[in-house]
Amino acid sequence: MTALFVSDLHLDASRPAATDCFLRFLAGPARDAGTLYVLGDLFEAWIGDDAAGPHERAILDALRRYTKAGYRCFLLRGNRDFLVGDLFAADTGVGLLADETRIELAGNQALLMHGDTLCTDDRSYQAYRRLVHRPAVQTLYLALPVRVRSGLAAYARRRSMAANAGKSAAIMDVNPSAVVDALRRHAVSLLIHGHTHRPAVHALEVDGRAARRIVLGAWYEQGSVLHWTTAGPELRNLSFG
């Protein structure tokens, strides 16, 4: 049994090397596994399932070919692609997961998250997240013309970049108590997430028990994939070239 985990690919038409790498991955190495989990931010931006352009369509087609070939793929939405919805799922055969999902992984109970909700020290981001996750706000936004949605998304990204430039690295990392709370809430000793772009396997202790937090890497200079085999977890890089 092998499960693969990726996150934070931030696929965008402006970075074709990352998209090519993911398409090659889906057609090749991802087929050595039974299940592929995408833990958020597959796309740099997702402004609605009805707004997919040619770049997005190529990725949807590749995902559909992957699931049609009998491989299972699940996606947990990130802070960039939280508007991925039912049409995307129907188009691709990819199963959508709740923001906090517990799975069984070779006898381990694992909690999957994108990771943004663990960054509780970033108060302004958490306030923004609460706003854009309101169903009424999403309904209003998705009713706007694609051109207007696109402009608003670009504005939000510029605001976020400007705000992040003034935030310390510690504020934008996970809060240790939020990690412990999540592990306790789901009664697990393993958490897999992305978002912070700091790939690592962290050992910690929760209520006297050993626990692990595995962080996936971003696909900027290279791809990053967590392989979970019977031998355990291993973070591997995928070359863009």
Ligand code: MN
């Ligand atoms: Mn993210």
